[in-house]
Every structure is written in C-alpha cells, then in structure tokens.
Amino acid sequence: MMQKTGPASPQCAADMLFHLARSAGQDDSATPLTPAQWAALRFFARASRPSRTPSGFASFHATTRGTASQTVKSLERLGLLARVRAPQDGRSVSFEPTEAGRDRLSRDPMRRLEAALGRLSEGDVRRLCEVLQASMEAVAGAQEAAVLGTCGDCRNLTPAEDTEGGLPGCACTGDRLAPADFDRLCVRYAPDPSRLGKTARGGHE
Numbered sequence: 001m002m003q004k005t006g007p008a009s010p011q012c013a014a015d016m017l018f019h020l021a022r023s024a025g026q027d028d029s030a031t032p033l034t035p036a037q038w039a040a041l042r043f044f045a046r047a048s049r050p051s052r053t054p055s056g057f058a059s060f061h062a063t064t065r066g067t068a069s070q071t072v073k074s075l076e077r078l079g080l081l082a083r084v085r086a087p088q089d090g091r092s093v094s095f096e097p098t099e100a101g102r103d104r105l106s107r108d109p110m111r112r113l114e115a116a117l118g119r120l121s122e123g124d125v126r127r128l129c130e131v132l133q134a135s136m137e138a139v140a141g142a143q144e145a146a147v148l149g150t151c152g153d154c155r156n157l158t159p160a161e162d163t164e165g166g167l168p169g170c171a172c173t174g175d176r177l178a179p180a181d182f183d184r185l186c187v188r189y190a191p192d193p194s195r196l197g198k199t200a201r202g203g204h205e
Contacts, residue, residue: 024113036061038108040071041080045097045105048151048184050173052094056187059146080104137191149189152182156190 027033033041043057050056058068072095075081080101083093097105117125133149140147151157151170157177158169167176172188 025110027109036071037075040075041101041105044081044095046185048186051187059187062145146187147189147191149191150183151177151186153192154189155192156188
C-alpha cells in the first residue's frame, strides 16, 4: 500500500517534526554546545535520580554508552556537569548540572520552541503530547529501544493508596515519589495507556 503524501500526510508531519527540532535547537551563542551536549544537559536536569548516569543518557539519546560517556565528560570539562556520589553507596555516581550548567540551561535555544507551543491552548498541548507519546512508543517498539516517559504515566507507578507511607511509589526501585518526581524522565519507564493524560499525583484531572 502506497504511503499517502501531501500537506496532511505522515511523511509531511515527519519532515516538519525533523525540521522543527533541528531549527529550534540551533545554538547561535558565542560558545555553542553541540546538539548531543544540549541533549545531555537537558537530560541530567530533568531525569530522576537513578537515571542520571551515562548509561541512562545513552538509553534516552539512543546512542552507545561509550559515546554517551564522552559527551558527559565533555560537559564535565566545561564545568556544566558535576559528579555526585550516592550517600548510601560511595561507588554509585550520578551527574547533576552545576550552577554554570543551570545558568546555561536558562539560555537553552529550545526555549524558543517552548514559547511557540506556549501560545497553544492547554487542550491542544495535551493532545499534541498524546500524539507524540504514541508515536515515540511505536518507533521505540520497532527499534526495541527505550521509550521516553515520566513517572506519572508509567505502569510501574504504585498509587498512594497502595503504599504504607501514603505516597505514590516506584515498583522498580521501591522509592517513594514526591510531587516533583512525576515530571522527571526515567530510564525504567514503561508506558501505561490508562494513565496518559491523567495526573497520577493522587487523583485524576
């Protein structure tokens, strides 16, 4: 069956998404970062604590661990990322943006795209997110790759009423989740269609 083409076709939509991501992410600063460096800096600012590792970034960015490690090291040398050792296990290391890294993120070129999307209605943004989420899951499934997602839409989420502490939890790690954790990226994410579009912080929208 021939794929439909034209201004309202999957091909056109794919072309527009690709162009939009490339043009919105263009760094025109005096000391530009590469697209991979920007992706890593954003990831470590938004990822859950257990996910802030080079292997976590490799899964998110669909690249090798070696390439991901080189990107992380380059951001360390620039003073934009810092190593943090887990207090309960001195051998475990995660990465977090430094003050300079957070300052750089405040000038993230992707904010131009965020501003453009901010002019849409809340309903349109929600529908766009649902379409993009479904598309990412389909592509990831075809490639047997990790899916981008957050705790609030994950099948591993344990509702607050099913935990002893009265807080939602992660069935993978056993961690309790604070409200701020629901919007963080997690490499253990597994899509749960029943939660898409809902606020799993303890109820439904």
